[in-house]
Amino acid sequence: MSQYIFDLGISANQMQRYYQGQVQVVVVRSLQGKVIHLHPRFLRPFVSANGVHGRFKLTLDLNGQFNELIKIS
Template sequence: MIYLFDLSIGWQQMQRYYQGKAQVVVVRCLQGRVIHLHPRYLRPFLTARGIQGRFRLTLDADGRFADLQRLM
C-alpha cells in the first residue's frame, strides 16, 4: 500500500515528539485516509526549519511500515 501526504511541522513542534509529550504524528493522506505515524520515521527529514514536503509512505501487506521517502 502506498500513501502520499503533505507535511509541514515546525522544529519546535517536532521537539514535543522527541520529549515524549506526543506519541504519533497524524496525517491525512491525499487519498483521504488518516495515518498515525511514529515520529522516529520522520527523523531523517528533520532540519532546522522542521519537516516540510510531500512524502510517500509504503506499508507492507500487513499494514506495517516499509518505507518513507520525501518527494519534494
C-alpha cells in the same frame, strides 16, 4: 503493498514536543483521504533546523506495517 502520499509541515518547535515524549504519534491525512498515525521516529531522516516539511510517500507492507517513507518534494 499500499502507498500513501501526504504533505507535512511540522515546525522545529513542534518536533521538539515529539523528542521530549509529549506527543507519541504524528497524524496526517493522505491525499487519498486516509488518516495515518505515524511514529515520529520515521521522520528523523527528514528533520532540518526548520522542522519537517514536504510531500512524502509512505509504503506499507501486505500486513499494513511500515515499509518505507521517502520525501518526494
